[in-house]
Amino acid sequence: MRDFAHLLDRLSLTASRNAKLVVLRDYLATTPDPERGYALAAMTGDLTLRAARPAMIREAVAGRIDAQLFAWSYDFVGDLAETAALVWPARPGSNAPPTLADVVEGLDGADRKTAAARMETWLDALDADGRWALLKLITGGLRVGLSARLARQAVLKLATPEAGPVEIGDLEEIWHGLSPPYVALFAWLEGRGPRPAPEPAGRFRPAMLAHALDAGSELDGITPDLFAAEWKWDGVRVQAVREGGTARLYTRTGEDISAAFPDLMAALTFDGVIDGELVVRRGAALGSFSDLQQRLNRKTAPAALTASHPAAIRAYDLLSEAGEDLRALPFRDRRARLEAFVTRSGGPRVDLSPLQRFDSPAHLAELRATPPEGDARQAEGLMLKRWDSPYLAGRPKGPWFKWKRDPFLADAVMLYAQRGHGKRSGLYSDFTFGVWKDGALTPVGKAYFGFTDAELKLLDRFVRENTVETFGPVRRVRAEPDHGLVLEIAFEGLQRSTRHKSGLALRFPRIHRLRLDKPPREADGIEALERLLSGGSDPV
Secondary structure, rough: OHHHHHHHHHOOOOOOOHHHHHHHHHHHOOOOOHHHHHHHHHHHOOOOOHHHHHHHHHHHHHHHHHHHHHEEEHHHHHHHHHHHHHOOHHHHOOOOOHHHHHHHHHHHHOOHHHHHHHHHHHHHHHHHHHHHHHHHHHHHHOOOOHHHHHHHHHOOOOOOHOOOOOOOOHHHHHHHHOOOHHHHOOOOOOOOOOOOOOOOOOOOOOOEEEOOOOEEEEOOOOOOOEEEEEHHHHHHHHEEEEEEOOEEEOOOOOEEHHHHHHHHHHHOOOOOEEEEEEEEEOEEEEOHHHHHHOOOOOOOOOOHHHHHEEEEEEEEEEEEEEEEOOOOOOHHHHHHHHHHHHHHOOOEEEEEHHHEOOOOOHHHHHHOOOOOOOOOEEEEEEEEEEEEOOOOOOOEEEEOOEEEOOOOOEEEEEEEEEEEEHHOOOOOOEEEEEEEEEEEEEEEEEEEEOOHHHHHHHHHHHHHHHHHEOOEEEEEEEOEEEEEEEEEEEEEEEEEEOOOOOOOEEOEEEEEEEEEEOOOHOOOOOOHHHHHHHOOOOOO
16 A cells, blocks of 8 residues: 555656656556556546445544544545544554555455454554555545546556557557456566457447647638538437447446436447437437436436436447448548438437538638527537548547537626645635625535636635635635625536526536626626526627
8 A cells, every 4th residue: 555655646746747657657567466457447447445435434533533623624634535544543563554455355345344444454554645545545536637548558658569569549449348457458568468358249449539629720721621510419428339239338438327328228229339429308309418417427217217307319420330340431431321320220319410511611610609499508519520530549639629619607706615625625726606696695606627826826815814704614705795706707508406596507617717806796697697598698
């Protein structure tokens, strides 16, 4: 655990992407199996410790220190694992410090009582850094600025000439047929074993992603002879696979979400692999993203929910048909195959994302500003794909672009603040904001990103200097017509919500800029948001 803790510490303090790659590569190259495999699984989100729960940490700490002391400490630090690691009264020398493999294998199959007892034993033997790594592992909070894809790119650095030429797509192609601690994977890359075979049926194909379009420098090159245009639908990108009698539904990162969508899985009767957008269908129209959220993040789906929120796929691409891999074909050919495929085998739960005709970049800009009638709130913008582009894993520069609609903007007033987590645990970085309604400020959302480091320091100072009341870790700040902080909030959409006091929910809100020039009395009222909801105003 100490080596793993040191790795996490170095990654969290390293800002450069390339430097992170070097740090992780060096760790993987010098750490033996199975330790390095479990570390890799933890950082790619593929390690599940079912017996461990965050509640175990609170219960363990409650048995060692005064509850009020821990509450004060947690309020100051702002992170459960970090707080517990610092205040834990260890008993050094009572037992040997565990390795990462000891922890993973010790929790595998353990019941809750056994897992809790082992966790306390390990905490007693570790120093503060080791305790922090252990507790972060248990809570699943390894936020060290390392994506799963970046971790896999570090793994590729281990490849020897004996393994042959290996690309990131090769690794991602076989990834879902592997399991921690990846002993066969490391053996292949280091020239000690054969290439692991991909899962024969129902496997995930690494997704192709798009770059954001720079309308200032790249728009002129988007012409109808080179590019196809289609709407970017506001759902969840998925890959629907049915081959060899196996049907699965994956997110774009390869997470298997089949169990949450039994109604959709039962309707997949084709033989192939479709890349598309997961949506909820309301008759002939698409449901909102809020409708789709009712179906997401569930292990199973109740019958009443599948009936009221039926899932469907709007197809973008065809990656395989009847066992034939189509990814090397140009998009023009894949699109023709997709249209015939959906017509023949799509069924009521799979329809086609229609291409949009345009004759010039100016015409394309007009199209982007006028979303499709009936589905206006479900179109985030446009996808632009080169007709000659093969389907390539990752985010290659040039073949595909996304041109999202400009966000909605609203002026709101900061009402509450809370400390962040990890590197932000000492700063107030989570902000609740509100707008005017019947002469009072009503909360309408929370934002915790969109600002620079300099602006974060200014926001933190404002909170500390203007706190009027505290509720545990939350501070209420001064917010009056002529005194307070106005925040310009950007957001992607707006929905009705019975869970929020305002009756509205903002999609992806973030702080666009600080309106230091504006008094709170000039912030927006709820009526401005209502007009956006009713379609009475375009994004600013």
